[in-house]
Amino acid sequence: MRETLPLWIFLLILYIVYLASEVRANPYDYQILRVIDGDTVEFEADFLPGALKQKLSLRVYGVDTPEKGPRAKCTLENMRSLNAKLFTEQEIMNATKVQVYIKGWDKYGGRVLGDVILDGEFLSTKLISKGYARPYFGEGEKSNWCN
DSSP states (O other), rough: OOTTHHHHHHHHHHHHHHHHSSSSOOEEEEEEEEEETTTTEOOOOOTTTTSSEEEEEEEEEEEEEEGHHHHHHHSHHHHHHHHHHHHHHHHHOOOOEEEEEEEEEOOSSEEEEEEEETTTEEHHHHHHHSOEEEOOOSOOOOTTOOO
16 A cells, blocks of 8 residues: 555646646536435536426546445445445535536436536545545546455
8 A cells, every 4th residue: 555655646646737737617506416426416407408307417527436236346335435425415515616517428428527616626636535536537447446
């Protein structure tokens, strides 16, 4: 663990630099309706055409949190998933200003990629710095949360 600490610090710094370099021209004041899991929320999407539900799911881009329920590979991963979800719920509930940043549509459709900005701080950065998530950009294997 001691040998990987500098690598994690480096990755976190690199991730923060990446976030700072992203064009953040579109933070919106949409209401978060519910937290689905540690890295997915549902928000009010009143900009959608009236025939559609006025809500969308947002997957926090650049992070991987543990899977829950039947998607969890072990009991430990399921427990970590519940902790990540609780952390996200508390961070959103305790923030005085909540904004949604939309990066684009997710490859699976039906949800968008982006981030939640809580009092000026990105949820993705908070999740990683507190150990509830690890950096992940859709390439390669996801983290093993079972050890």
